[in-house]
Amino acid sequence: MGFGLINGFTFGVDLALLTVLHGAVGAPYPVAVTLAYGCAFALSYVLNRTLNFRSHAPVGPQVAVFLAVVIVNYLAFILALSTALNVLGVDYRVARMAAGACEAVFMYCALRWVVFRR
Known part of the structure; x- marks a missing residue:
């Protein structure tokens, strides 16, 4: 629930x-x-680290992993998918929301099991 609230915001x-x-x-x-x-996503990292996953791991290595996850997410969903939908005539806000649905699943899994793993 915390992930949904934070990332919805x-x-x-x-x-x-x-x-x-x-x-x-x-x-x-x-x-x-x-x-x-x-x-x-800078805001998302700070909020998820402190409020949702309550991580106490060293920030440096964790940010490096987070940035790698964000880059993959950005290239696959945010830039490629939303731009492709926009080029196909989908309104840019709708294109971004469609990409956001894919992004939500990917990012939760990555944050839970890769970035903020226990």
């Missing part, structure tokens, strides 16, 4: 930033989605 931050950057500012979609994603 950070996903909302991601979508809000994406809407501002792409919709209002006019930044190209790949740039906007990258910046929004980066900000949201």
